[in-house]
Structures are given as C-alpha cells and as structure tokens.
Amino acid sequence: MTNQFMKQKKLMLLGGLRYLLPVIDAAHKQGYHVITADYLPDNIAHKYSDEYCNVSIVDKEAVLREARRLRIDGIMSFACDPGVVSASYVQNQMGLPSFGPFKSVEILQNKDRFRDYLEAHGFNVPWHHGFNSVEEALTQKDRFSYPLIVKPTDSAGSKGCTRVDKEGDLKPAVEYAFKYSIGGHIIIEEFLEKRGCSSDTDSYSEDGILKFVSFNAQRFDVRAANPYTPAAYSWPSTFTKDEEDYLASEIQRLITLLGMKTCVFNIETRIATNGKPYIMELTPRGGGNRLCEMLRHATGVDLITAVTRFAVGDAPGRIEQRPYDGHWAEVILHAESDGVFSGLSIDSSLPAEIIERDLWVKEGDRIHRFEAANDAIGTLVLRFDNTQDLERAITNQSEWLKVIVR
Numbered sequence: 001m002t003n004q005f006m007k008q009k010k011l012m013l014l015g016g017l018r019y020l021l022p023v024i025d026a027a028h029k030q031g032y033h034v035i036t037a038d039y040l041p042d043n044i045a046h047k048y049s050d051e052y053c054n055v056s057i058v059d060k061e062a063v064l065r066e067a068r069r070l071r072i073d074g075i076m077s078f079a080c081d082p083g084v085v086s087a088s089y090v091q092n093q094m095g096l097p098s099f100g101p102f103k104s105v106e107i108l109q110n111k112d113r114f115r116d117y118l119e120a121h122g123f124n125v126p127w128h129h130g131f132n133s134v135e136e137a138l139t140q141k142d143r144f145s146y147p148l149i150v151k152p153t154d155s156a157g158s159k160g161c162t163r164v165d166k167e168g169d170l171k172p173a174v175e176y177a178f179k180y181s182i183g184g185h186i187i188i189e190e191f192l193e194k195r196g197c198s199s200d201t202d203s204y205s206e207d208g209i210l211k212f213v214s215f216n217a218q219r220f221d222v223r224a225a226n227p228y229t230p231a232a233y234s235w236p237s238t239f240t241k242d243e244e245d246y247l248a249s250e251i252q253r254l255i256t257l258l259g260m261k262t263c264v265f266n267i268e269t270r271i272a273t274n275g276k277p278y279i280m281e282l283t284p285r286g287g288g289n290r291l292c293e294m295l296r297h298a299t300g301v302d303l304i305t306a307v308t309r310f311a312v313g314d315a316p317g318r319i320e321q322r323p324y325d326g327h328w329a330e331v332i333l334h335a336e337s338d339g340v341f342s343g344l345s346i347d348s349s350l351p352a353e354i355i356e357r358d359l360w361v362k363e364g365d366r367i368h369r370f371e372a373a374n375d376a377i378g379t380l381v382l383r384f385d386n387t388q389d390l391e392r393a394i395t396n397q398s399e400w401l402k403v404i405v406r
Contacts, residue, residue, distance in 0.1 A: 008031065008032065008033045009031075009032045009033065009073040009074070009312040009313075009314075010032070010033045010034075010035060010070060010071065010072045010073050010074075010312075011027050011032045011033070011034055011035070011072065011073065011074050011075070011076075011308065011311060011312050012035045012036075012037055012053070012066075012067055012070065012072045012074070012075040012076075012090075013027075013034060013035070013036050013037070013045070013049070013075075013076060013077070013078060014037050014038065014057040014063070014075070014076070014077040014080055014082075014083030014086060014087055015036070015037075015038055015043075015045065015057060015077060015078070015079070015080030015082075015083050016036055016037075016038045016040055016043025016044065016045040016046050017043060017044065017045060017079070017080065017288075017374070018044050018045065018360065019078070019079035019080070019286075019288050019289075019290065020036065020045040020078060020079065020080070021044070021045060021048060022290075022292070022293055022304055023078045023079075023286075023304055023308060024036070024045060024048045024049055025048075026302075026304045026305045026308045027308050029305075030305070030308065030309060030314070032073075032308070032312060033050050033051070034048075034049040034050050034051070035049060035050065035051040035052070035053055035070060035072065036049040036051075036052055036053070037052070037053040037054075037055050037057060037063065037066065038054075038055070038056075038057050038083075039054055039055065039056050039057075041054060051070075053066050053070065057077070057080070057082055057083035057086055058082050058083070058085075058086065058182055059086070060085060060086040060089040060090070063075075063083075063086040063087075063089070063090055064086075064089065064090050064093055064094070067090045067094060068094065072094075072096070073096065073312040073313060074091075074096050074097055074311035074312035074313065075087045075090045075091060075096060075311065076099075076285070076307070076308075076311045077285055078264075078285055078286045078304075078307075079285065079286050079287060079288045080285065081109070081154075081155070081156030081283065081285065082154075082156070082182065084105060084108075084109050084283060084284060084285050085105060085106060085109050088100070088102050088105035088106075088284070089102055096311075096313075097262075097310055097311055097312065097313050098261065099260060099261060099262065099263035099284045100255075100258060100259055100260035100261050100263065100284060101258070101259050101260075104258035104259055104260060105284055107258065108258070108282055108283050108284060109154065109283060110153050110154060110185075111151065111152075111153040111154070111187045111281070112128065112130035112153045112185065112187045113153075114281070114282075115128045115187070115189065118254075118279065121254075121257055123250060123254070123278075123279060124276045124277060124278045124279075125278070126189045126190035126191075126192050126278070127189060127190045128187055128188070128189035128190070129143065129144075129187070129188050129189070130153065130185060130186070130187050130188075131174075131185070131186050131187075131188065132184060132185055133178075133184075134171070134174050134175055134178060137170075137174045137186065137188060138170070138171060138174065141167060141170055144167075144170075144188065145190070146164065146165055146166060146167070146191075147163055147164065147165045147191040148163075148164050148188055148189060148190060148191050149161065149162070149163055149164070149188070149189055149190075149191045150162050150164055150170070150173040150174055150176075150177045150186060150187075150188050151177055151186065151187060152177050152178070152180050152181035152182070152185070152186050152187075153181065153183070153185045153186060153187050154181060154182045154183050154185065155180045155181060155182065156288070156373075158226060158228050158229040158230070158372055158373065159180040159372045160176055160177040160178075160179060160180030160181065160186075161177070161226070161228050162176055162177065162228075163191055163228065174186065174188075192270060192272040192273075192274075192278060193272060193273045194270045194271065194272060194273070195271045195272065195273050195275075196217070196237075196238030196239070196271060197216075197217035197218055197219060197234075197237065197238045198217075198218045198268065198269065198270035198280070199215040199216050199217065199218060199237050199239065199267075199268065199269045199270065200216065200218040200230060200233065200266070200267075200268045200287065200291070201214045201215060201216040201233070201235075201266075201267065201287065201291050201294075201295070202214065202264055202265065202266055202267070202286055202287050202291045202292050202295060202303060203251065203264070203265050203267055204263070204264050204265070204303050204306065204307070204319055205255055205260060205261070205262060205263055205265070206261075206262045206316065206319065207261055207262060208255060208256060208259070208260060208261050209252075210248065210251065210252050210255070211319045211320060211321070212301055212303065212319050212320065212321055212322075213244075213248045213251065213321070214235070214295055214299075215236070215237035215239055215244050215247070215269065216233050216234060216235045216236070216237050217233065217234045217235070217236075217237050217238050218230050218233055218268075219231055219232035219233065219234065219394055219395075221334070221370065223336055224334065224336065224369070224370040224371075225336075225369040225370055225371045226370065226371045226372060229370060229371065229372055229373060229375075230289060230332065230373070231331075231332050231334065231370070232329060232330060232331045232332060232394055232397075233289065233291070233294065233329065233330045234327070234328065234329040234330075234390055234394055235294070235295075235298050235324050235327070235328045235329075236324055236327070239271060243271055243277055246277055247269050247277050247279070250277070250279060251265075251267060251279065251282065254279065254282060255282075260284065262307075262310045262316060263284045263307065264284075264285065264286045264292065264303050264304075264306075264307045265282055265283065265284055265285075266281070266282075266283050266285055266286060266287035266288075266291065267279065267281065267282045267283075268280040268281040268282075286303070286304065286307070288373055289330065289332060289373065289376075289379070290330065290379055292304050294328065294330050294381065297328060297355060297356075297381060297383075298324045298325060298326070298328040299322040299323070299324055299325065300322060300325070301319060301320075301322055303319065305317065306319050326383050326384065326385070327383070327384040327385070327386060327387055327389075327390045328381070328382065328383055328384070329352070329380075329381075329382045329384065329390055329393070329394055330379055330380065330381055330382070331379065331380040331382065331394070331397065331401065332373075332376045332379055333359070333376060333377045333378040333379060333380065333403060334369075334370035334375060334376050334377060334403065335367050335368070335369055335370060335375075335377065335403050335405050336369060336370070336403075336405075337369050337405055338366075338367070338368050338369050338405075339366070339367065339405035339406055340364060340365070340366055340367070340405065340406050341361045341362070341363060341364070341365045341366075341367045341377065341403075341404070341405060342363060342404040342405060342406045343363060343404040344359060344378075344401075344402070344403060344404065345401070345402040345404060346380075346400060346401055347399070347400040347401070349399070349400050350382075350393060350400040350401075351384065351385075351389040351392070351393060352382040352383060352384045352389065352390070352393060353382065353383045353384075354380060354381070354382060355381040355382065355383050356379070356380070356381035357378070357380055357381075358378050358379045358380075358381075359377065359378040360376070360377050360378045361377045361378070367405065377403065380401075
C-alpha cells in the first residue's frame, strides 16, 4: 500500500509552551497530525499544531475522554511537567505506546513519593518529610535541621521553591510552596550543599536500557529574584568520569526497578559535599529550557525525533552514545527587574561562537524579573574552544551580556 492511502497518525501533545515547537516540527517531518492540548488557547504551540483541544491537562479522565474522541495514536507531555501523569494514564488506558507503568510514573512525578521510593531501594537520598497543610508543617518544625529546601511535590520550573536557613523564615517558605502546589502537598527536605555544579539534562532509554546518558553543569544567577531557577547550562559536566559512571549505573538500576521502557528522561543529579552522588529527580519527559535541542547541537543525537516516533508506534531509530563536539553552553536570557524590554547587548569580547540567538520578546514588551522558568525571554546557544573560556564567560556574564530594561 502506498503512503497516500495510509492513515495519518495523530499525536497529542499536552501543554502549549514554546518548548513544544521542536517536537511539533519533528512530528510534522514524520508526517504526523499534531494535536496540542491545554486550557489556554493563546499559548504559542497551538499556532503551530494542526488541531487544538481545550482541556485541563491535569485532569486525566478529561484528557482520556478527548483522546478517545479524537482517536489518537499516541500522546506525550514533553517539557511540561503537569501533563506527565495524564499522558501516562492515557497511554496505559488506551493501549498506546507507553513510556512505562502508570504507577511508576505517579511515583516519579511526586517528589515525596519519589524520595520514599529511593530510600526504600537503597539509593542515596536527603532526609525529607511531606505535608498537606501549613499548620501540619509548622507543628513539625522542631524535627528540622538547617539549611533546608521547601517546595511543592508537583510543580516544575522551580516554582514555589525556597531555601530556608533559619526557623524564622520557615512559615513564609511553606506558604509560598503551597501557593504553587496543584494537589496541596509540599515536601521539606535537607538542602544538600553541592560540590561543583549540579546536573540537569536529558537521557534516553529503549526497552528499559539506557542508550544515551548525559550530564551537564547547571548554573544559577545569584542576583535573580529566585536564585534557584536555572540560568545557564554547560556541557561537559563538572563530575569526574567515575562519578558519571556511578550515576549512570544508578539511573539504570532505577528505571529497571520501575519498569520504565522507551523514554526521554529529564534527570537532575548532584555530588554533595559529603562525597555522595544523588539522583534528585528523574521524570519521564524531555526537559524544559531546550535541553534536548542542546544535546542535538552538542552531540548530533536527536532524542526528540526518536521519542516522537515511538509515541505513535513507529520504530524510534538508532540512538547511541556520542561524545560532545566541543564545549557548549546555553544561557537563559532574563531580566533582574520588572520593566519594558529595550534591547539585548552582547559584547564582542565573548570568547565563543554564537550558534543560535533565540529572543522571545521584542522592544516595548513588558518583561518580569526572573522568578521562574516562564520568566525567561530567550536563549543563547554558545560553542567554546576550551573549558577555560567557557567557565570565564559563564561565571562573568555581566561583562559581556546585558538585558536592557527601562
């Protein structure tokens, strides 16, 4: 049968932010019909999809009803944390290609349950306690040691996350975390001081076997309104090879225990000052901040096309481990204060090739100080010749980069 008589496959993507655009592009190149779904019809991704479905992506039963009505062939939530559980639920209920068991995805998407699972199976894990109300958390305050982190169990993009160094700052941090929790549940846990940089990047498994694993250096802007929102990433990581090998083996052990199959994972890891490596988060979706795109730049490995093909039942194609082609960095463009965007200045002293400059605002647009990932105004993709130039540029961005706000 020729292609012109074959049914066009339908892929539902949960969410509508710009991080879906490369997924939509990859799906269109494969000839798929793309349906984007959320409850915000003005989100940018809906302008590029073939069809829009208005539904709350955290309501898994509502998403399932729409998926059945639209007769989709596959579904995923890429770079969109709130939709991951619903996507897995639909995959498993409809017998569609699945990233793994629904119960496992529920564990991975709940920070409290995830910590409990790690602890029960012998992984390194910080001390942690989950709470369902402000009052409950504050009645347990004598159990805590400082510094600690307070955050929702079900939010992404560092929303609702606060470091607390003394008891007097605990209550506002708890109230802030509950403000951003979808399900009304937060976690208070040990703040693990890191050695070097933590890592937040994407990896890929096929039939439960890691085929591609990456580590990077996650960077923060200490002057930002929220200094725990990632402000830059660089590749390679600051980990040693032995540390990366150990973490890769622990990631493989974890996805095997959970029964996860073919999937792109966004994985956060760190080496603490106590010398122990930790898996901080592992979620079955591509990461935000264009992480899969950065890996394609740095290694040539196209995880987006692979997972898009798998989602509708097509062979994902060959994915294999490849080294980084040079030293790479992604800078998350952001403002230090609210105001009107007036321009972007990049000094010629920057010792890097600008591979891509992606600006999401124009002069005259109102922009906000950097409190969460959705306050970003664009990205820079940079390639350096050596580690020294990369470190100097990324740690001294104010010397060559200015976001002009009036």
